[in-house]
Amino acid sequence: MDLDQQLNVVKIGTESVSDGSLSRRTFLKVTAAAGGGLLLSFILPRTIWSKEAAGARAADMFAPNAFIRIGRDGLVTLIMPYVEMGQGTYTSIPMLIAEELEVDLTHVTLEAAPPDERRYANSIFQIQATGGSTSVRAAWEPLRLAGATARTMLVSAAAQTWKVDPTACHAEKGEVIHATSGRRLKYGALVDTVAKLPIPDHVALKAPEDFTLIGTSAKRLDTPDKVNGKAQFSIDVMIPGMKIATVAACPVFGGRLAGVDDGKAKRISGVHQVVLLDNAVAVIADHMWAAKQGLAALDIQWDEGLNATLSSAEIIRQLETALLKPGVIARKDGDVAKAMAGAAMKIEALYQMPFLAHATMEPWSCTVHVRKDGCDVWVGSQVLARAQATVAEVTGLPLEKILVHNQLLGGGFGRRLEVDFITQAVQIAKQVDGPVKVVWTREEDIQHDIYRPYYYDRMVAGLDKGGMPVAWSHRSAGSSIYARWHPPAFKDGLDPDVLEGAAEPPPPYALPNMLVEYVRQEPPGIPTGFWRGVGPTHNVFVVESFIDELATAAKKDPVEYRRALLGASPRAKAVLELAAEKAGWGQPLPAGRGRGVSVQFVFGSYVAQVAEVQVDKNGEVRVTRVVCAVDCGVVVNPDTVKAQMEGGIMFGLAAALFSEITVKNGRVEQSNFNDYRMLRMNEAPAIEVYLVKSGEAPGGIGEPGTSALAPALTNAIFAATGTRIRKLPVNRVELRSAKL
């Protein structure tokens, strides 16, 4: 179904809103669908955090942001508000509906939701976004409730048809069955009757012990086309008459284009056009090869601007200075100063984490066809409505004339929460007749990313005579991503991401006197953005490294030390004990080997990891094994949870061991996979993931695997070598001098 038809479906939902019979507190509406069948319109929560917001929502006018259609053919279609980027959401979300609706998972098909900021806003801050490990958390209750409502009404419709008691009927595999008489009616035959029924007051969700699909490793629905070359990503879009463009932006952040000599580029076969933007040049050609050659043949003069001498060293100096100032207080428990004064021992440490690029395997690509009366855009985005909005801004066209065709994402990791590339692609396309596909080279991708910020943290703790922490002070300096990305979320000098895992939620340990401060220090010129694991990837590294340092100072085993502090957090304690047991914690290892542990509660999930490393005399670190224990509440698809943990661990490991973006003369020094090193097959550890059985509400799983990894790794390096890594990535030169 194309986008126009989808919009049509959405429009029907809108019309139902004006129905005067609708209760203000109704969360779900059932109407006849266009072309026959049934349409359920309902609300997915706009925030997963605030109870106040949930209360406010219930009092709102009914404004549905999710839609399920059941056709006369019995097929179930979900207008899918989340995008697939490898995390398995195209499978786990339909599982929630199929479970309650009693249909086979394969009978649920998906349509990508069109861009509509107001309607599809579902994530943390009222933005149509897929990210933050939030999809299953937000959809868990409403999707099941929608499925259960439809099931209940289908049973009622069948009972009415047969003139029997509904309680004598049940739903099974897309049919309603009256067991005593053996009569059956398929859903498709009932939908028109259902559309006329009132919504029941009370709908019973299935008891967890009756789940037949939730909790099973249902096969992924999107993968068969990903093993035979058929899956279409943004970069694979082919539009008749389309040209290919590639682009070079000013290598210095904030610089401008001064002039171009395109004489040589003109002579390259297949080159059509050279397009100039304020800060970039693009070459439009028949194919990428001609475009790349054309770009290389240009003689470009840049006005490098204010950042022409910017360096990493200068940015780090600024952060060091910022860290000397008191920050905005994000958490204050007890009396830290008093407790610190009375402590038997004081421990202090500084930690640093580098700028990081995302390096999604699919380089940015966006196909745009600008016409006088409208614009089509084919792209893979985590923020569809923002994508549409930037097209409107650049073209001057109204939103309804802009069709955004979302494609599968060849990795997201937070990079596709930005629309900088889409803006640029449309600026180029405005100057081109007909459709044009703009493709970034890997060099452009690495050098014009929106980077994970550099963070600088200072930790101070006071220990009692027994070595346990009585005072805990954490001051963090770095960029606020929300302050740029969604300014309303940056309030009173704080945002909800930057101290997740440090202040709110706090570390899971008993820390009676605690002060957590944030000093906002933006790097000049360098754009910073979300990166897989976001705030917790930074905070968990700092907290879990420091807890390990306290254990060392207290001369206690790292697992025992943590366990003693987790009395009030049984779920955290349970994952710690499970990971330690499965990893064989405490069993002797040969010289040069060590185990390290981390525990965290972030994204609504509890995770503990034990990494086992081997460090050789050259300082080379080999991670041989990572054991990961997860309590993410109710598990929808266990295999997907395991896959996300495995992937998150590899992602975190690549960064902790190898990755660092550095700046010299205002430009990024790295350019491609030869100098921005990735983890490879021969460097990948064996990974074991263990899931804790839980009836709690689901937690996020896309990012916790990444945030837990770095401290487990560096704590293991400490165990193996006695060298404490306080600055990432791991410095192998430093480890060469370690006593092994």
Add this chain to the structure above:
Amino acid sequence: MIARDEASVWRRQPDGEETDMLTLNINGKDCEVNVPEDMPLLWVLRDVLGMTGTKFGCGIAQCGVCTVHVDGQPIRSCIMPVVAVRGKKIMTIEAVGQTPTGANVQKAWLDLEVVQCGYCQSGQIMCAAALLAATPHPNDADIDAAMAGTICRCGTYTRIRAAIKRATQPS
């Protein structure tokens, strides 16, 4: 030098003077393409022939997602001039499932749910199929050697290793 403000948009149709007709054998079929001889095979496949299963990742043979087979050998198509594969048998992800080894690899990939975002998997599967065709029972060192050139950012390596081993077993 064109000043920024004076720059006029410059256009021209390709004149074809610097191109040649080349006959390529791709997935068992001959096809003619009119492209520069030094054009990498990757862009011939993707942008000229519309065979987009083979992916672009780095352009410098560092990531392996563009891997295809030439006479059964895995090569990085992003740096392979098209003239160098004239007269040779080229196989891409679109047809590898027609070979018994390729079909086994694809099945193992799905059985073990290797795939996440899927973007690199064409390259991974082409590397794995070439490995198994040459070494039907690879050990871990063989797998490392054959697969280390292909990057997966989703981190599916443990499952790739397991799937290669599974593909060696009779189905």
